[in-house]
Amino acid sequence: MVLNQGMDITATTPRLVYYADAIREALVEAMRRDPTVVLFGEDIGRYGGAFGVTRGLLEEFGEGRVVDTPIAEGGVTGLAIGAALTGLRPVVEYMFMDFITLAMDQIVNHAAKFREIYGEQARVPIVLRAAAGAGRSYGATHSQMLEGWFMHVPGLKVVAPSTAEDVRGLLTAAMADDDPVLFVEHKDLYKVRMPLLEDAAPIPLGQARVLREGDAATILAYSRAVHVAAQAAMHLAREGVAVEVIDLRTLAPLDVDTLGASVRKTGRAIVVTEAFATAGPAAEIAYRVMEQAFAYLEAPVTRITMPPMAIPFAPSLEQAALPQVEDVVRAVKNLVYS
C-alpha cells in the first residue's frame, strides 16, 4: 500500500528514510548520548532484529549494551524493570506485539505501579517497543494491535506514531521519560519511506498533531490508520468535503485539548483504528470526544476498527477486515449527509 499520499508534508525534506531507519536513528542517538540506554530483545544483536530495526547496533555498542536474550518475554521484561530500578534505561524489543502478552504481569503489576506506590525512589524508565498490526498475512497471533490493554492500565504511557518524523521524535522523548512507555510500531510501515528532517527536537509525549484542517468532520487516528485517514481526506476533498485529520500520536495520555477543539469546530467525529472495537482504544477516544464536545456534536461519534475477530490469514479476508480508505470515505459521508 502507498502511504505517503495525502500526508501534508510542507517542510523541505533533505532525506527520505524508512520508518524502521528512523527508529534506529533515535536508538543510536540516544545510546551515543546516554550510556545508560541499553537494548534487550530476541535476535536483536548480530541479526539486527526480525525487522532489521537494530541492524548495526551490536557492532557499534557491543554485547554489553545490545543484549540478545533467550525467548522469555516475561522474564526479560522483569529484567528490564530491575535494570531500570538500578539506574539503566532499557529499551525492550518485542518481535511481535502479540508476544508482549507473555509479559503482562511484569508490565501491569510491577512497572506500572512502582512510581505511585514507592514515589521517586522507584521510577521505571523503560521503553517497550512492539511491532504491531496486520496487513502481511501473518495470521491471528502475529497481527494484533493490543495498545488498548495498556491504555487501560494506569501508570503506563502509550505512543503509536505514524511517520518517520514522529517515530524519531517520540522515541527520543520516550527514552528520556522516567516512566514506562509502550511504543507501538506498525510492522507494515517499517519498509515505507518517509521524509525526515535533520536535527529535529524530541516530540513531547501527549501531543496530537492536526495533519489536515477541515470543517466537515474530524477523523481521529494513529499509527497506520493515519495514512488511511489521510487518503480518505484527499478523496473527500475532491468531492468538496473538507475533513480535519488528527494524528493522535500518543494514546496515553491522550491530547484531549486538541481533539476537543477540533470536534467543537467540526461537530462530527470518526475514530479510525486497527485495534479491536470492544473496550478498545476507539471506545475510549470516542468517550473523550463526548466529554469535550458533546454539546457541539451533530451526530453520534463513529468508529472504524478491526472487527472482533481472530485476524484471518487469507489476504482477501485480512484486507476485508482492515479499515480501508473506502470505509472511511463512506463513514464520513454518512455522517456529513445524515
Add this chain to the structure above:
Amino acid sequence: MMSNSMEFHLSLYRKMVMIRQFEERVKYLFLEGIMPGTIHQYQGQEAIAVGVCEHLADEDVITSTHRPHGHAIAKGLSVESMMHELFGKSTGCCAGKGGSMHIGDMAHGMAPAIAIVGGGAPIATGMALAFTMRKQPQVAVAFMGDGAVNEGAVHEAMNMGAIWSLPIVYVVENNRYSASTPIAQTTKVANLADRAAAYGMPGVTVDGNDVLAVYEAAGEAIHRARTGGGPTMLEALTYRITGHSRRDPCLYQPEEERKAALTQEPIVRFTEFLLSQGHTQQALDGVRDEVNAEIERAVQSAMAAPDPAPEEALVGLFV
C-alpha cells in the same frame, strides 16, 4: 507392521520424503511470490516428526509450533488440505483463516499449531490431564524447539506433567538455533534433556537425524506414557538446514557447520541405510516421483480454488 521390515522402512521413507518435497515446493512458491504470509519450514528435521508420530493414532494428540508442516504430515493431514490452507483458500484445513503457522486438524489429533513459542506445552499437558481424568488410553505429545524450553510456560507445564504423572511426551527438537540465535547463547546445560531431572521425569537425548533411533526412543517414551509411567522429555538432536523463516539466508550459520550438517541430514542418512538393506535406488526414486505427483496435484488444485469472498471474514465470529 514389523519395525524392521523392508515395507515398514519404506513407509517411513515415504513420509519423510513427503515432508521434504512438500517443504521444497512450498519454499519455491514463496520465493516466486505466489504464496502469502510467512513460513517456517521443516527441512532436516523430518526424522523426528515421522519417528514420533508413527506411534500415534488419530485419537492421540499433538501440539505443534510455528514450524508445523512436518508434524501435520506425519500426523496424517492431507497435503491437499494443507496446501489449500497455505494459499489461504476456504477449502484449506482451517478455511484459510489460520495459515501456515496455525495449521491443524483435530480429526487427526493435531491441535491448531501454536505459533507463540512455548505455548503448546501447557495445552498438551492439559490434553494429557483430560485423558487421565476421563480414564482414556490416549497420549499427548508436545513438540517444541530448543528455544522454547526457555519460556516460563514450558517449565510450568513440565512440572505439572511430572507431578501428576501425565501421559505425555515433551519432544524437544534441538536444531541448535532459535531464529538466528545459537543454542550456546541461550542455554548452559550440555543436553536439554538434563533439565528433565529437575522435574523428576526421565530425560532422553536421541540422534534426531536417525529415524529408527527416534522411532525407538519415542516408542519407549510413549509406551511409558500409555501405561501410567508418566511423562518423558525426549530431546532430538538435529539441524535446521533451511532458513528460520522465508527468505532467511542463514548467514549466522557457520559455513563449515552447515556443510557438515548437509551430509548428516536424515533423508541422506536413511537413504544410505535403505540402500544397504537391499532397497534399490530405483524403488526410492519411484517413491519420490509418486510423492512429487501428489504434491503437484495439491498445488494445482489449491491454486485453482477461489479465494474466500470478503464476506467470509465475518462468518463464524464469536461475537
